[in-house]
Amino acid sequence: MIHLFKIGSADRLFLLSGFFILVHLPFLLWNDTPLIQEIMRMHLGDRLSYGWRLYAQALDDTAPFPSLVYASLAKFGLMHFKVQRLLASLLLWFQAIWFNKMARRYQLVSDRNFLFAFFFLVFAHAGADTMSLSPALFASGFLLFSCGILFRILKDGAGPDDAMKMGLWLGMAFISYQPSLIFILPFFLSALLFSGFRLNHYLLSAAAALLPAFAVYAFYNFFGGKADFVFCFLAPFRMQPFVSLLNLEYLLIPALVMTAISVFGWVYANQNSRVNFHRLGFNVFFFAAIAGLISIFLSSCRTGEGLLLLLAPSAGLMAQFTLHCRNRLLAEGSGQLLVFLFIGSFYFTNGTFSAAQPVSAGLFMEDPPLGFEVNFKDRSLLLLGNDVRYYRYNPPATRYFRFYLSQLSRRNSATYEGLIQWHQCLAEDPPQLIFDPSGLIPDLALHLPEFRRSYRSTFYPNLYEAIPGTTFGTVKK
Numbered sequence: 001m002i003h004l005f006k007i008g009s010a011d012r013l014f015l016l017s018g019f020f021i022l023v024h025l026p027f028l029l030w031n032d033t034p035l036i037q038e039i040m041r042m043h044l045g046d047r048l049s050y051g052w053r054l055y056a057q058a059l060d061d062t063a064p065f066p067s068l069v070y071a072s073l074a075k076f077g078l079m080h081f082k083v084q085r086l087l088a089s090l091l092l093w094f095q096a097i098w099f100n101k102m103a104r105r106y107q108l109v110s111d112r113n114f115l116f117a118f119f120f121l122v123f124a125h126a127g128a129d130t131m132s133l134s135p136a137l138f139a140s141g142f143l144l145f146s147c148g149i150l151f152r153i154l155k156d157g158a159g160p161d162d163a164m165k166m167g168l169w170l171g172m173a174f175i176s177y178q179p180s181l182i183f184i185l186p187f188f189l190s191a192l193l194f195s196g197f198r199l200n201h202y203l204l205s206a207a208a209a210l211l212p213a214f215a216v217y218a219f220y221n222f223f224g225g226k227a228d229f230v231f232c233f234l235a236p237f238r239m240q241p242f243v244s245l246l247n248l249e250y251l252l253i254p255a256l257v258m259t260a261i262s263v264f265g266w267v268y269a270n271q272n273s274r275v276n277f278h279r280l281g282f283n284v285f286f287f288a289a290i291a292g293l294i295s296i297f298l299s300s301c302r303t304g305e306g307l308l309l310l311l312a313p314s315a316g317l318m319a320q321f322t323l324h325c326r327n328r329l330l331a332e333g334s335g336q337l338l339v340f341l342f343i344g345s346f347y348f349t350n351g352t353f354s355a356a357q358p359v360s361a362g363l364f365m366e367d368p369p370l371g372f373e374v375n376f377k378d379r380s381l382l383l384l385g386n387d388v389r390y391y392r393y394n395p396p397a398t399r400y401f402r403f404y405l406s407q408l409s410r411r412n413s414a415t416y417e418g419l420i421q422w423h424q425c426l427a428e429d430p431p432q433l434i435f436d437p438s439g440l441i442p443d444l445a446l447h448l449p450e451f452r453r454s455y456r457s458t459f460y461p462n463l464y465e466a467i468p469g470t471t472f473g474t475v476k477k
Helices: 004-007 010-030 036-049 064-075 081-106 117-124 137-156 160-172 178-194 198-225 228-233 248-272 275-293 305-324 328-350 354-360 370-376 416-428 442-447 451-454
Strands: 380-382 433-435 455-457 464-468
Touching: 004 010, 004 036, 004 117, 004 305, 004 328, 010 117, 010 275, 010 328, 036 064, 036 081, 064 137, 081 117, 081 137, 081 305, 081 433, 117 305, 117 328, 137 160, 137 178, 137 275, 137 305, 137 380, 160 178, 178 305, 198 228, 248 275, 248 305, 248 328, 275 305, 305 328, 305 416, 328 354, 416 442, 416 451, 451 455
Parallel strands: 380 433
Antiparallel strands: 433 464, 455 464
16 A cells, blocks of 8 residues: 555645545544544634633633634634544645655655655644644644745755745744644755755744834734743643643553654664755754654643644654555555554544543543533633543633633632732623632632622532622723
8 A cells, every 4th residue: 555655646636635524524523523633723713713812811822823723713613623634634635645746846755656645634634622623723834935945945956035035934833833833943954964055044044033023012012911822832831731731651662652753763864865855854853853752841731732733743754665665565564554553543542432531531631520511511611720621511601611721719818909800801801600629719709709699609619700790890880
């Protein structure tokens, strides 16, 4: 099967399309459990589509570009999790074909083939949550564009325009998924070793890479919310995440497998290729694989989405191994083993198998307790905790719908500044329900009399509801 894609003809493109549809269509049709991140993106898109401002009024660590996309989709009623997955599949298909064309255009291979696209689509199933419309998926596309500019620089020489374009695509990846900024290191290292980049080229490229982020910063500096922007936008640059939806060992397994594939492909291809420019490409992919491995440790919320940054280097080097391997049986067997390993593990972790629960339990949205769902469904909720299953059937209220970014504590109820902050958020978007597993409300109710006039406790533990006929922040006449 693998050798079918060594030929770059139109019928092989048709076969590649059929392969991707065959292996991915069951997930699109029959997996009806949304991911936690998909539900949270739906809520974020809804809030932004109604005019709320990211970071300042919707506390979230999602980067600006995907947030804009989610808001646009929500405006047209397209933010259902099934639609997210379908759009992610189309985007991955486009990236795979563009990656394959880039390899041919910049002479990373001697003959036309679809191996780059094939392995890109196989490795895209590296995690249970990699096939969704995630910020990392947007960043992956921009990194491919930037990588294409880099290969043009290596092939034809450096120019000021190319340096700026490479930096701008990196900057777009940065405002799509913040940890992707780390790829400036392998790109600059490749330019340093294999091109005629001068100091002004590096400075121009670095400035261009930061330009989109500075434009967003200028917006918040001018219109307000600068402190919230800085805190939320830089939150992913943490070695220790605020919340872990996926245990580190389950994230490291596919990451290390993909990195090992990259290293093996790099060594083998370097030993068997006699084309110098091909070998430059091997080194670029190798540096990028190391950066991709490091990037999975950078996230405010640990998920498997960061594995998408490893797709291009691992797919590129595995394709080169297949092209240069003289033992056809070895190349075919290793390729089919990877198909079985990645596609099989993807469906295993996305299925209902009890053995997969340690991996999938934290990624997929569960139903809230039955008593809560039956009695309090479809009412806006302020959740003072990280148990986001309560958001499955309840829209979030106030800017604190990602509680791990709120920095709320009992100290906020003991100072004037903290009480003002509470009052502003509750009055800005008064919730119908407040669920308080952390026990923050008793101290707040003690120091804020208006809260006692607007909310009362319910039979459900730690849950408060708005008193009928009252709205927090308004004065009765």
